[in-house]
Amino acid sequence: MAEPIQQLSSNNQGRSHREQVPFALLGRKEKCGEILYEKRHYEKGHWACITMHEETYEQSICYGFMRIMKYICQQNSLGDYLGMTLPIVTVVRTDENHSGISHNVTVAYYLPTEHQAQPPQPLDNDIVIEIWPAAVVYTRAFSGPTNEVTIINQINILAELLDSPEACVNDSFIVAGYTNPAHSNRQNEIWFLERH
Template identity: 75%
Template sequence: MDRGGCQLSGGGGGGGGGPGPESATGNGMITLEDLESFSEDPGNGGGGGGGGGAEEEDRDTMEADDDRLLHYWQDIARGHQVEVPEEMAQPIQQLTSNNEGRSNREQVPFNLLTHKEKCGELLYEKRSYEKAHWACVTVCEDTYEQSICYGFMRLMRYICQQNSSGEYLGMSLPILTIIHTDENQSVISRSVTVAYYLPANHQAQPPRPTDSDILIEIWPAAVVYTRPFVGPTNEVTIMNQIHAMAEILDSPGVCVNDSFIVAGYTNPAHANRQNEIWFMERR
């Protein structure tokens, strides 16, 4: 594993409104929106028991809800040739109960330096990001979609108590995926790094992961060029976005040409997923 490959400075190394179960045939990983849309669906049964409030009934209800959520994730993941193990039941339930809406998700802070528009359409933004702690895991599976799914599940376990504090750490957006290409930007490496920004209250002293493959890294301050795009993320769509961004930039040579970031803000299985492609300015 490339232990130094997660940094925004572009040195190498290789992310994150769900529509509900009907989106399971889309491309990408499964994230919070899937769970929220599921838990808000009255037909899928959430919430407390009917009469009496017996402790045993409450426990049975909670266990049934855990099973439904796990099976929902497993159904979605199966479409991407991904296996969701039984041990993911608790992290999935915890993310659901702790994230009832987007207001609970911390946004990665940045300063907008400039932007470029054409005919009222935003072509790209130039932003600066400050030095910060990120939790990163590098995964290499047969497909890009498998890599980001398995990487995100490992980060979920870290976020949900499998850390030295034993506490739920809180969700942040976007989830980043660092990808590598050859210098001609024609092939994407299967090895990717999925990265999670530590919320502000954990930046000073990030809890240590119990998973030894998850690294807590200090990413240096960086300048990135970002372009929004909507839809699924896979090898084809990402390569198309890289080529489109390279044509739009006035001086693409100022950016790293073989390492890029996909920033995910909504469920990648959604047909209208909100994403960005990031080019990193050379240091």
């Protein structure tokens, strides 16, 4: 299982760069020089997604990430390394009062620009290529591990900071990861999707 991670590390030091999922910054709320949250617009795009249902959220994202990495590294119809984009996102679902997270977790990878028009097909039958519609998201950065407790905390913190949290979807959230899930000091964001 470590092989895709090593490939990710070595590829990033050499020929490839990490492409950011493109977005337009619509605004941000700051207090005393600290960014409380940002409002962004993400374009419609192709994402490779896998839904996992493990014992814990942590296991679901780790196993899901490994399988997505295998798709990125070689297990695709091109048989080639596709290139890394950041963040890798996980879609989490909660109950209405945000006290618990469903064990069904979707891990998703945004296909690099060169593969957006014709996404390479996964060899893993559980990975599906989806077109995600354009979306406005409210996002807040946080660091450290991502487990059920920290995610629920981050959801509640962002809900309190927003002027009108009711304008956002309230039972499905996105955790955006900018570092490997095995990394101890992960750089993450919590995303709220604005309702259409």
